[in-house]
Amino acid sequence: MDPTEERPARWKNKPTWLLSQAAAHGHRLLVGELASVGARGYHARVLATLDEFGPASQAELGRRSSIHLSDMVATMNELAEHQLIERTPDPSDRRRNVISLTPAGEERLRLLEERLAAAQEALMAPLSPREREQLTALLSRLVDYHDGRSGGTG
Amino acid sequence: MDPTEERPARWKNKPTWLLSQAAAHGHRLLVGELASVGARGYHARVLATLDEFGPASQAELGRRSSIHLSDMVATMNELAEHQLIERTPDPSDRRRNVISLTPAGEERLRLLEERLAAAQEALMAPLSPREREQLTALLSRLVDYHDGRSGGTG
DNA sequence: CCTATCTCAGGATGACTGAGATAC
DNA sequence: CGTATCTCAGTCGTCCTGAGATAG
Numbered sequence A, B: 001m002d003p004t005e006e007r008p009a010r011w012k013n014k015p016t017w018l019l020s021q022a023a024a025h026g027h028r029l030l031v032g033e034l035a036s037v038g039a040r041g042y043h044a045r046v047l048a049t050l051d052e053f054g055p056a057s058q059a060e061l062g063r064r065s066s067i068h069l070s071d072m073v074a075t076m077n078e079l080a081e082h083q084l085i086e087r088t089p090d091p092s093d094r095r096r097n098v099i100s101l102t103p104a105g106e107e108r109l110r111l112l113e114e115r116l117a118a119a120q121e122a123l124m125a126p127l128s129p130r131e132r133e134q135l136t137a138l139l140s141r142l143v144d145y146h147d148g149r150s151g152g153t154g
Numbered sequence C: 001c002c003t004a005t006c007t008c009a010g011g012a013t014g015a016c017t018g019a020g021a022t023a024c
Numbered sequence D: 001c002g003t004a005t006c007t008c009a010g011t012c013g014t015c016c017t018g019a020g021a022t023a024g
Helices: A015-035 A041-053 A058-065 A069-081 A103-124 A129-150 B015-035 B041-053 B058-065 B069-081 B103-124 B129-150
Strands: A085-089 A097-101 B085-089 B097-101
Touching (some): A015 B103, A041 A058, A058 A069, A058 A097, B015 B041, B041 B085
């Protein structure tokens, strides 16, 4: 950031601009919170998805977490290194690894969700509860619409 | 994307998540539009900033465009390669390059702004005019607030 | 001396492409 | 056969750190 100077007026009402800047601020806060406990965004996403839907193959987990299949390998390695997940071969389909959350992973997730919540609060600080609801509702509309266009059955 | 499966319910109301996903969709649309004419996001940002504020040093231009100083060099090289900007030494401060828009750069900018506008429209498609205003107003509040916290006098 | 500008090298994250081996 | 899974290697855009040379 460091906007010592004014920014072009034509950007003030450009959604892609506002969205990218707002997301960048959110990302900074999120990364800061997670880094304070040595985690990355992908970790929180995978752990939460496992907690919510239970064990699944890497590919399925990646789709549910909106993480690219080719990025899942490294993410799984990092999480397995710390015994936060377990990777066991699927006997009914030998291509697959079934990923499951370990007790340590569940505990880790609780910690990460605290940090996540702190980031949300810091990000939304200037908005009233009513405005926060409005914003999340509008963003949800946007995301759902575009997910539907580029994605599968949702 | 490709969300063949459901996504964790706990994300549905997480601003950092919604923002990052909405921004990603916007970014995809933006990059797609710009790539169709061989341009990148930084090009449009620098060209628009030059058009709005006139010639400036690289550092000043970077601050106004919210582009990191160390990323400006490559961006300037790319734009200068196509004669879209001119880099002339500042006689009153020999550290500085004064960057100015060439006629070709102005023309280029007009083309890019058409593509930009198309991306905005595609992104906001599911929202009514009133909702679009609400969204941009809320995002502006968010961005202004956090710009003020991390930046200068903006 | 300290600060600012420009340049270069490189890292981190997130999203993505392509290709290969294996299994269904 | 085609398709899906997992793995590996690498690109790209954006944001960011650090360091050096030069100039104010």
